[in-house]
Amino acid sequence: MKKIIITIASTLLLCSCAQAQGSWWLFPGKKDKKENVQATQKESESLKTTVIEEARDSISTDADEQWLDGRSDDVKVALVLPFNAVQKPSSNYLEMYSGALLALRDLGNRGINIKLHVFDSSSEEYALNKDTLNSMDLVIGPVDYNGLSEVTSILGRTRMVISPLEPKAASLLDTNDNIIQSPVGWARQVDVMVEWLEQETSLGDQVIVIRDASLKGAGEQSSYLMDKLSAAGVLFRTVNSIKDIQNIKHTHYRVLIASDDDSFITKEVKEIGIAASIHNNITLYSTSRFRNCVGPDVFDLYTANTRMAATYYVDYDSEAVKRFILEYRSIFQSEPGSFAFQGYDIMKYYLSAYSSLGRRWFTKLPTFPGKGLQSDFIFSTKNGDGRENTAVRKVVYSPDLSISLR
Template sequence: MLKLLKITVLLGMAVSLSGGLYAQTYTQTPVTISKDKTRVGGKIYYSHVVQDKQTLYSICKAYGVTIDEVCEANPELDLKNNGTKKNTIILIPVRQDAETVKVAVPAAAPAPEEDVQDGYIIHTVKWYEDINDISKKYGISVERIMQVNGLEKKKLKRRQKIRIPVNDIDGALLYPSGNSTKKDSSLIDNHAAGEKEESEEDYSFARKRDLNAVIIMPLTAGRPAGSNNMDFYCGALLAIEDLANAGISTELSVYDVVQGKVPVTRERLEEADVVIGPITAKDLATTLEIAGNKTTVVSPLDHKAASLTEGHKNFVQAPATYNRQYADLIDWIDYDKRRGDKVIVISESDGKECELSRLMDESKIEHTDYSYNILSSRRVISDLTGMMTSDGVNRILISSENEAFVNDVVRNLNLMVHNKHNVALYSPARIRSYDNIDVENLHNVNLHASSSYLIDYDDPKVKAFLLKYRALFNAEPTQFAFQGYDVTRYFLGAAAEYGSHWRKKLPKIQLQRMLQADFRFRESGDGYINQGVRRVVYGPDFSVKIVK
C-alpha cells in the first residue's frame, strides 16, 4: 500500500507527526565549543546553537562561564524562566584573554545592483553575458535592446551599461510578506477570470486559485535525515498557509520514500501542478522515470542533482550549483578589483583540477596562478610574499575542494595578514562548514563567500516566519524548514500566477529574494537551473554581513 498523507493545509497533523518523530529516551548531548564569534556592543561572544537535550548548566560548564553571565548576555530569551530550546542561538561571553588581535581588512566595494532611472533598469554587463543572455533575463527581444540603446552591433563590452525599459519587461511573481491575513493575494491581481496570454509556443498561462501539489521525501527515516525532512515539510506547510491567506488553496499529497522506493504512480504525478522532491539525485531520477515528460519535478536540496537537466525538460534544480557559486565569485572579484590590486589563484599541484581554474581563465581577468603540494609547503610564505602587492588588496581564490589543502591555504593567508599584507579571500560557502578551519582565521582573511543559502535574521519576513514557526511547532526552524518554505512558496506561487505551464515562464521571472535563498532560473541542458546566490563577508571584528 502506498504511504500517502493527503492534506489540504492540515497544520495540526504536522504537529502530531513531529511530536511522534522526536520521542526517544533522554540522553544528554555533549556540548562542543562553537567556532563562530560575533561582536555585540563592543564585547565578543561565541554564537552557540543549542542542540537537543543540552541544558543551560551543561552549556555554561563547557564554556567556563556562569549562568548569570549567559542570561545577562541574552536578556530577550529569559533563559532562567524559559530554559534552552533546540536550535536557539545564544551568546556566550568570551573571556578577555581569549580575544584575538585585530587585523587590517580591505574595504570591499558593494555588490553591483541594477539601478532604475526614468523608467529604465540600468544593467551592467557581466563578463559571462552576451546580449542574448540579457534578452532572456528580462524577456525583451534583442532587437528592442539594440533599439533602446542605439546599438549597431550585438557585441557588448564587460561593465557596459545597458538600458532596459521597465514597461517591456515580462511580469514577475509578487510575493506577500508572509504574515498577511488578507484574502486578496498580491500574487493574483484583478485580471478578469480566465484571461490568458500566449507564448510563442501557444501555451496557455491562465492564473489558478486551486492548486495540486506533491512532496516526495523520506519522512520516517532515522535521524538526522528524517528530522531534517520533517523540518522541510513543516516549512512547506507554512508556505501553503500563506498562499491560503492570499486566496489560493492547495491540495497536497506527501509520499514517504523508504529505502529508495518512490511509492507514487504516473497518474497521480500528472494531476499535480508541482512535484517537489525527492531529495537525492538517484531518487529524483527514479521519479522522473515514473513521471514522464508532462510533470515538472523540482529538486529541493541536492546541489549535485543538476546533471539531471540533461535529457529532462521537466526538471528544475532549486539549489544553486557549486559552478554557479564559482562564477559569482569571479564576477565579484571583477567588480571589487581596483588599480593596484592583485588576483592570485592558489591550487594544489598534485590535486584534482577544480572547475574554478577553468572559469577564471575564461573570464580574462588578469591573475597569477600559484600551486604547491601540502606535504612540501615550506616555501609557501616566501613565495606568497614575493607574489603579493603592497599597494592594494590581494584578492585570493582557492581552486581546490580538498578540505586539508584549503585549511592549509587559509592558515598561510592568516600568517600573511599578520605580516601586514592586505588580503581578501573569495570562496564558496562550504568553506564555513570545514571542521578543521578556525573561524577566526576566516575573519582575519576577510572571507567573501558565495552561498546558495543564507538567512538574514534582520529581514522582517524572516522574523515573521520565526514567530509563526515557533508558535505552531514549539521549536526553532532549521535551515531545512526555511528551504521548505522557500521552495514551496516560490513554485506554488509560479503555478498560481502562470497556470499549468508555469515552467515555460521560469526564465522570464525576475530574481526573487525568499527567506534564505534567491531564485532566478535559466535554461540549462534541457531543464532549468537556479542562478540565484547570496554573498556574505566576514569582518575582523567577527561581524558577518550580507551583501545585497
C-alpha cells in the same frame, strides 16, 4: 473564504502507529519535551495566541503580491522526502516538512487552495505510481539523484518535478524536459565569485591563486576555476601556499584557492586568516564549500575579509526571517534550521509561480524572480533552458565579525 486544504497521503506516512506518533512527527522536536509543553500550556496559551496573531498580522504583503495574481484554482502537490517515519524519523526532513506547511498556510491566506500529498521515500512501502504522480500539478522531491531520475522518467511532459536539494541533479536537465533544478550548483557559484573578483580588483592589486598540486586536489572544480579565470582575462599568479607570498605594504592581495580537497582548503583558509590579521591587506574569495570545510570555526573567514558566493544564507536581521522564526517557535515548539527555511522557500516560490503564470508556467520562470528567506530564485533561458536556478547570494565576512549581503 480564503482557505488552504492539506491532504496528507496516508499510504506512506501514516503508518499503523501514526496515530500515537502524529503529535511529534507533524511538529518536530524531542518527544521528551511533550510533558513540559503540556505542563506550561495554560500559562503560555494566551501569550502564544497573541504572538501568533501579531506575527500573522505583520506579514508583509509586498513580497506576496509580486508572486500571486489572485487565482484560486486548486493545486495538487506531492512532497516526496525520506522521512524514515516507521523507524527513527529524520529531524531534518520533518523540519523541512514543517517549513513547507508554514508556506502552505501563507499561500492559503492569500487565496490559493492546495491539496498536499506527502510520500516517505525511505519507507518499504514506497513505490512510484504513474497515475498518482501524473494526477499532481507539481512534484517536489525526491532529494537524491536516482530518485529524481526515476520520477522524471514516468511523469508526463507537462508535469514538473522540483529538485529541492541535490545540486548534481542539474545534469538531468540535458535529458529531461520535466525537471526544475532549484539548488544552485558549484559551477554557478564559481562564475559569480570570479565576476565579483573582477568588479573589486583595482589597479595595483595582485590576484593570487593558491593551487593544490596534489592528485586529490587537482579535480573538476579546481580546473573549472582556472579555466574561468583564464577565459575572463584575469591576471593572476599561482603559489602553493599563502606563506609563499612576500607581502608588500600598500598592495592588496585578492586570493582564491583552487583545490578539490577539503582538508587543503581548511588549512589554507586558516593560514590566510592569520596572514590577513597581520597585514590587513588580504581578501579571500570563496564558494559555500569553504563554509562547510571550516565547520563551526568560522573566525578565519572573518579575519580573511571573505567574499563568499553562497547558495544559501539566512539574514537574521531581515524582518521576514524574524517573523518566520517567531511563528515557527510558537507553532512547532522548536528552532527552525536551514531545512525549515528551505522547505518554506521552495514550497512558496514554486506554488506562487504555478498560480501566477498559468499554463506552461515552467517556461515563464525567467520572467518571475523571487526572493526567499534563505535562497533566491532567478532563471534564465541561457541556463538549463530556463529551468535551472542561477541565484547566488553574495555574503561578506568582515574583520569586525559582522556579516552582510551585497
